[in-house]
Amino acid sequence: MSGAPLFGKVVVFGVGLIGGSFALALKAAGQAGEIVGFGRTLGSLNQALQLGILDRVGFNVGQEVSNADLVLIATPVGKTAEIMARIAPCLGLQTVVTDGGSTKEDVVAAARMHFGERIGQFVPAHPIAGAENSGALAARADLYRDKQVVLTPLPENGPQRVARVRSAWECCGGVVRELTAAEHDRIFAAVSHLPHLLSFALVHELARRDNRDLLFGFAASGFRDFTRIAASHPEMWRDICLANRAALIDELDRYRAQLDQLRDALQRGDGTVLETTFDVARAARREWAERKRQE
Amino acid sequence: MSGAPLFGKVVVFGVGLIGGSFALALKAAGQAGEIVGFGRTLGSLNQALQLGILDRVGFNVGQEVSNADLVLIATPVGKTAEIMARIAPCLGLQTVVTDGGSTKEDVVAAARMHFGERIGQFVPAHPIAGAENSGALAARADLYRDKQVVLTPLPENGPQRVARVRSAWECCGGVVRELTAAEHDRIFAAVSHLPHLLSFALVHELARRDNRDLLFGFAASGFRDFTRIAASHPEMWRDICLANRAALIDELDRYRAQLDQLRDALQRGDGTVLETTFDVARAARREWAERKRQE
Numbered sequence: 001m002s003g004a005p006l007f008g009k010v011v012v013f014g015v016g017l018i019g020g021s022f023a024l025a026l027k028a029a030g031q032a033g034e035i036v037g038f039g040r041t042l043g044s045l046n047q048a049l050q051l052g053i054l055d056r057v058g059f060n061v062g063q064e065v066s067n068a069d070l071v072l073i074a075t076p077v078g079k080t081a082e083i084m085a086r087i088a089p090c091l092g093l094q095t096v097v098t099d100g101g102s103t104k105e106d107v108v109a110a111a112r113m114h115f116g117e118r119i120g121q122f123v124p125a126h127p128i129a130g131a132e133n134s135g136a137l138a139a140r141a142d143l144y145r146d147k148q149v150v151l152t153p154l155p156e157n158g159p160q161r162v163a164r165v166r167s168a169w170e171c172c173g174g175v176v177r178e179l180t181a182a183e184h185d186r187i188f189a190a191v192s193h194l195p196h197l198l199s200f201a202l203v204h205e206l207a208r209r210d211n212r213d214l215l216f217g218f219a220a221s222g223f224r225d226f227t228r229i230a231a232s233h234p235e236m237w238r239d240i241c242l243a244n245r246a247a248l249i250d251e252l253d254r255y256r257a258q259l260d261q262l263r264d265a266l267q268r269g270d271g272t273v274l275e276t277t278f279d280v281a282r283a284a285r286r287e288w289a290e291r292k293r294q295e
Numbered sequence: 296m297s298g299a300p301l302f303g304k305v306v307v308f309g310v311g312l313i314g315g316s317f318a319l320a321l322k323a324a325g326q327a328g329e330i331v332g333f334g335r336t337l338g339s340l341n342q343a344l345q346l347g348i349l350d351r352v353g354f355n356v357g358q359e360v361s362n363a364d365l366v367l368i369a370t371p372v373g374k375t376a377e378i379m380a381r382i383a384p385c386l387g388l389q390t391v392v393t394d395g396g397s398t399k400e401d402v403v404a405a406a407r408m409h410f411g412e413r414i415g416q417f418v419p420a421h422p423i424a425g426a427e428n429s430g431a432l433a434a435r436a437d438l439y440r441d442k443q444v445v446l447t448p449l450p451e452n453g454p455q456r457v458a459r460v461r462s463a464w465e466c467c468g469g470v471v472r473e474l475t476a477a478e479h480d481r482i483f484a485a486v487s488h489l490p491h492l493l494s495f496a497l498v499h500e501l502a503r504r505d506n507r508d509l510l511f512g513f514a515a516s517g518f519r520d521f522t523r524i525a526a527s528h529p530e531m532w533r534d535i536c537l538a539n540r541a542a543l544i545d546e547l548d549r550y551r552a553q554l555d556q557l558r559d560a561l562q563r564g565d566g567t568v569l570e571t572t573f574d575v576a577r578a579a580r581r582e583w584a585e586r587k588r589q590e
Contacts, residue, residue, distance in 0.1 A: 207579035284502035
């Protein structure tokens with residue numbers, strides 16, 4: 001890599017899996033001059049320093065963001081608004097801000113409230129790189145490689161700022177796509193938030209039974225895969241579910257209607273409905289897996 | 296391996312994943328003198344011959360089972376009764392019969408009807424070695440290695456026949472456990488049949504939407520794992536769901552009650568209920584994974 005890095009100074013709020021991996025990836029690409037981090041605990045910040053995620057721990061938010069080229073907000077969704085309120089008055093004119101939140105309409109609403117006239121400097125993003133592990137220790141430079149990163153640009157952003165944030169995520173190895181925030185939230189309610197809720201619900205249901213040890217003792221590979229996402233971060237998923245609850249409730253209701261139909265078929269002993277449902281699902285799942293393999 | 300094999304002649308009905316792997320494993324262990332197969336199509340039987348699963352394709356059921364030491368019924372659950380009816384009148388006195396069915400109360404009921412006074416010769420089994428692939432091509436000698444195999448012995452079996460069938464599954468590498476058929480069906484409704492139904496239901500729900508390509512295009516690793524079992528065999532899972540429908544409906548109803556509670560929490564914006572549910576699920580899932588790793 002020759003020449004000056006694309007981003008001289010990068011400030012990261014939240015040095016867990018998302019923020020830590022972003023920092024490591026930008027550094028590995030040689031596109032970050034200096035990375036300064038803020039976090040909830042000194043422990044996690046020191047860990048991030050030791051892991052080489054950060055060059056420096058920040059103490060004065062206003063001072064650090066005033067001359068930053070790029071800011072990433074990668075705290076839990078529930079803390080995003082607070083960070084926005086703190087950085088909004090201090091942003092340099094050249095600073096672009098992005099985030100790593102799993103929901104976008106709520107983030108955009110908070111951004112409009114807190115950034116005010118500077119809303120154009122905030123380009124919302126969602127990197128699709130979930131993992132059941134969290135924290136700085138889980139961060140890795142290749143987390144975003146070949147993963148989709150959804151930007152939900154605002155009319156106020158203008159093409160230069162969108163291009164700049166796009167290039168940051170592309171430097172991390174991401175494949176950038178654009179959606180509106182509303183489209184994003186509908187899609188992810190269906191393919192991510194609902195499956196997480198369903199997986200948590202199954203494990204919770206079994207975990208509270210008297211014979212839980214017997215049940216879990218016979219759980220095998222199907223259960224393992226179905227419930228992998230039930231080991232996800234409870235606070236993060238609470239925030240995601242609440243932030244996207246209108247779309248999630250709608251998806252949940254459609255799903256419950258599916259279950260009602262399957263229950264009726266079971267009750268009637270209607271093998272045709274069951275087999276047709278399973279057959280459509282298998283064909284779609286196989287087609288999806290085949291397309292993913294070709295990507 | 297020295298000395299005579301434990302089973303001189305083995306007859307397998309159904310040469311797919313379960314029956315084919317059983318045959319390959321017994322051969323690899325040197326414990327099957329000759330393996331004779333019956334199947335639904337000549338194509339699959341010829342494939343099994345070519346893959347070295349069978350020594351010979353059977354044509355006369357009565358003749359083949361009359362001097363067999365061990366018979367495995369590994370057809371789809373819906374065909375089990377028909378096979379039982381055909382073999383029951385011809386079983387040799389020394390023959391023990393086992394099966395590979397995923398449900399047990401229905402199999403035992405069918406066995407009682409068709410084996411009559413010879414019911415003691417049938418020792419029901421369920422090897423816990425699911426895979427989303429099926430057919431002879433998917434069979435492998437190590438499918439059962441370190442996997443649990445549940446026997447649900449009948450009072451009429453007597454200890455010798457149970458020991459003999461146990462040793463067959465142990466030769467395949469299985470870890471044999473014993474349950475009653477009723478216990479088995481309750482447990483597997485909860486940890487296997489329900490998760491499959493839930494996974495099929497999600498993919499089916501999304502697959503029938505106009506924007507399915509957009510939705511699937513953003514599905515990532517959480518979706519991949521949650522829906523792996525939605526690529527399972529539709530006919531097999533129709534039969535399992537119907538065979539175990541009383542227990543499955545009961546599990547489905549408990550699960551729907553869980554979803555109702557989560558929906559209420561979402562509607563109220565009650566983050567505490569969500570986080571507590573997710574937290575209990577994560578702790579139980581992690582504990583389960585840890586125990587599995589130590590096994």
